[in-house]
Amino acid sequence: MRVLVTGGCGFIGHHFVKFALNHPSKQYEFIENIDNLSYSAINDPLGDEFFQMDICEQKTILNHLRTKRIDTVVHFAAHTHVDRSIQDARPFLQNNVYGTHDLLDVCKQHIDETGHKLRFVYISTDEVYGSLNPMDKPSLETDAIKPTNPYSASKAAAEHFVQAWTKTYSLPAIITRSCNNYGSGQHCEKLIPKIINNALNWKPIPIYGNGLASREWLHVQDHCEAIHALLTSDIEFSGQIYNITSSESFTNIEVANLICDHMDQLAPHKNGSYKQLIEFVDDRPGHDMRYAINSDKLKAQTGWTAKKSFQDSIDELIQNERERAEALPHKDLPQARRIEHKSFPDQRGSVSPRFFSSYDKQAGAHLVQENLTHSFQGVIRGLHFQRNKPQAKLIEVLDGEILDVVLDIRPHSLSFGKCEYFNLKQGQSIIVPAGYAHGYLTLSSESYVMYKLSEFWDPLDQNTILYNDKDLGINWTKYMMPDKFILSQNDIEGLTWSEFLKTI
DSSP states (O other): OEEEEETTTSHHHHHHHHHHHTOTTOOOOEEEEEEOOSSOSOSSOOSSEEEEOOTTOHHHHHHHHHHTTOOEEEEOOOOOOHHHHHHOOHHHIIIIIIHHHHHHHHHHHHHHHHOOOOEEEEEEEGGGGOOOOTTOOOBOTTSOOOOOSHHHHHHHHHHHHHHHHHHHHOOOEEEEEEOEEEOTTOOTTSHHHHHHHHHHTTOOEEEETTSOOEEEEEEHHHHHHHHHHHHTSOOOOSSEEEEEOOOOEEEHHHHHHHHHHHHHHHSOBTTBOGGGGEEEEOOOTTOOOBOOBOOHHHHHHHOOOOOOOHHHHHHHHHHHHHHHOOOOOOBOOOOOEEEOOOOEEETTEEEOOOOHHHHHHHHTSOOOEEEEEEEETTBEEEEEEESSSOOOEEEEEEESEEEEEEEEOOTTBTTTTOEEEEEEETTOEEEEOTTEEEEEEEOSSEEEEEEEESSOOOGGGEEEBOTTOTTTOOOGGGTSOGGGOBOOHHHHTOBOHHHHHTTO
């Protein structure tokens, strides 16, 4: 097989690429991984080839299908976090629905123009079935779908497009619906990594509602095996749907208690059991109480069955999180600082060379993106930070004057919670290491400021700490009266410092 994997840097996609590359059967002749890295689980993409791109880049993907002689597309790429979809559904519509449409359209065009065979696998979710009552039987592939949140609605809509392309254009495709996955490298905002990381850092473990919402849990390796079983079987790709589950069901409070029990044995804490960290928080809107699916069809047609047990995997999950956790002792970390640019004047003016390798070294990371901002007097931008992919920044004023403010939000830094101020004029720069919140006030009539960033800007990972929070005590009014300030609505509604502290 020559496979194009979309979203191959996400949690499940990454594991599938790794699985295919290392499969002993050598049935995977070539694996191309494409991901736009907006919500990736890993920073070291795998695959015979990797390309950072959006699945809506139709011309580029069409060219890849042809030149790489792709015969199978496995489509993982999607926004998947339900809470984020409730806050803002538009990115889920754009990525999960429009993105899938554009990918289907490209596959159809490739088949029409070349006559080559091409199979399409759409990775969906059990959430499209909606919530079950306690005594309901697990959902079958033939059951009606009833999505109840923006995320599941976007996945259900994409499924309809897959089936429409199969029925209308004879595109060979199947759909898989998996229960919740677990395994190494999962995004830190997901339930299991959040429980473990909060426990490691002795922070509250939030559980929605009464904790009785139940989910089935499948090891990501078993999920990869199921996809492989479908790809290597003789099933017909004609819009078929396959549920994938281990049938191991636990309530959220059971998951939290099990993990805490294991952590009490593996890493006992001086303060006592980790269970005392569990706290019940307000339920999210429309929270489905139970998902359960039946995968007998998959088992009958491929012989697949889940091999890994959730309870037997807990110690491994804890160890994986301990290895990547940032639960380190407080230490003296790199600080934000002013940097000087050498200038060589002559009768014509001056030259000031800039060495990117020097910037990378000073920032402690490779700088990958450049943003230019134009602001009017009184504009406050910030205090901004990315939580999952913190950005080191090189800030340079190209024109005008600003008051630059940085806030150390690294819990293990000696300067945690402290602000520093830099008055910057044309040609002056500062280096801001990853792990700071950053913002500035334009003092001159206008300013042009260049940012060089170590991580790509991710709108879904953008966070703001309130610029005038009383606990921070930033004295913006020393430089300008408040009635002159101009802020975005997002910055006006930023987190207070106390709210931020509850999230780390």
